[in-house]
Amino acid sequence: MKLAALLKQPPGFNPPALAEPAQLRAAIGRVLARWPDIVADPPENDREKLVQEMLRRLDEDDWSDLPTAFVTKAARALFDPLRRSRSDLARLRQFYVEELSVSTRRSFLGGMASVYVGSYEPGAPHTRALASALQAARSRLGGRWVTLEEELPEWLDPVYAPEIIAARMTKMAHPWGELKAMGFSAPHAPGLMDHAHLEFVRLTRPVLSHRSGQERLFGWLRPEGQEARASGAAEAISAILGHWLARDPSSEDQRYIIENLVGCYGDPRVSASGAWAGVPEQHRAVILRWLTGENIRFFLDVVSAVEESHMWEPRRKFWLSLHEEGRIDGAWVAFSAEAANYARHQARARSGQSTLRYGLQTAGGSRVNTSLLVLKIGNRIVVEGSHSYKIHIFRANSHHAPSLYQARYDCEQIRLSAGVDARSHIGDWQGWVRERI
Incomplete structure (x- = not known):
């Protein structure tokens, strides 16, 4: 296919081995920190246009003037929740999987790795297909994906990756920072990390009556200098408050929980939408009772x-x-x-x-x-x-x-x-x- 040629290096191309001085490594780190995904997340009203344009090019075998950035941006739309199961797009999804299997273009490989992480749904057909193709392309990945491969090769498990990540998180003092160091440039990103978060909350639930467990979870929900995690927030709030349906913590621990929950997600009395909207009534009643006493x-x-x-x-x-x-x-x-x-x-x-x-x-x-x-x-x-x-x-x-x-x-x-x-x-x-x- 002509696109395959575009996404491969020229035959016999062997890039020279270059030294990687500390200054260069630091510059790479700054770039990856500022732009954690090389795939732009297209606006919703542009997504169908992107997918249809890729479909047209596939039908007409027209790959002229097609930047890799466009190809990977269209992939983000193609594998989003609205389109990744559409039967009329099945051959385009298959086309991407086949290109992923043969391409040597690191920008494309990295982009598709990002699409896999962002669209991850345990056991779903599209997740299995992308995981299989990326497993075959492991040796061709570059950038942060090399670090992730070394630190957590199970990231390409299409079923159990969230459970494996969550189990690792329970042993981390600061999960958000340690996941970044492993190669997850955006630990609060959707997809794979949404499922890992829910599993982490489930595993952490038994220790959330203790300050150490609360500190680990709050550090994950709102790392220093970051916005509070929105996806899965209701489940985290419910796990924390679930310990206090029939009893109260010490006044010191109660104040700590109030300050962190309200600091992350606002006062449930005046901002009942957002994270609080998904919290069961009996759990919301706990913090409302505490807030009454605090007021x-x-x-x-x-x-x-x-x-x-x-x-x-x-x-x-x-x-x-x-x-x-x-x-x-x-x-x-x-x-x-x-x-x-x-x-x-x-x-x-x-x-x-x-x-x-x-x-x-x-x-x-x-x-x-x-x-x-x-x-x-x-x-x-x-x-x-x-x-x-x-x-x-x-x-x-x-x-x-x-x-x-x-x-x-x-x-x-x-x-x-x-x-x-x-x-x-x-x-x-x-x-x-x-x-x-």
């Missing part, structure tokens, strides 16, 4: 610091006791500007980042420093406040009741709402609250 403590810690008052200790005991009784269904904080500034500084000092979300209290004048704690307790909405702000209780179905998880609240608007019970923190105010909830 109550967060509010009490901050307002106790910015407003000196002997009243905060009994308030702390009362609201936390209700939470421990399981009475509080949800909690949200709206800080004044002063309190929000203090909260940001404290969060950065503790962990370098602020993962707990909160709203802002926007009333000015004499209420400029007031902060609010908004609670859902059964069929009631309860609003606690700082700086001598009364407790306000609404029926949850009242259109005057403030909603939880809002960005802004006006404490004066709440105070002046119709149909609200309000009381100062004097006398038996705790009994008054209990009677109404």
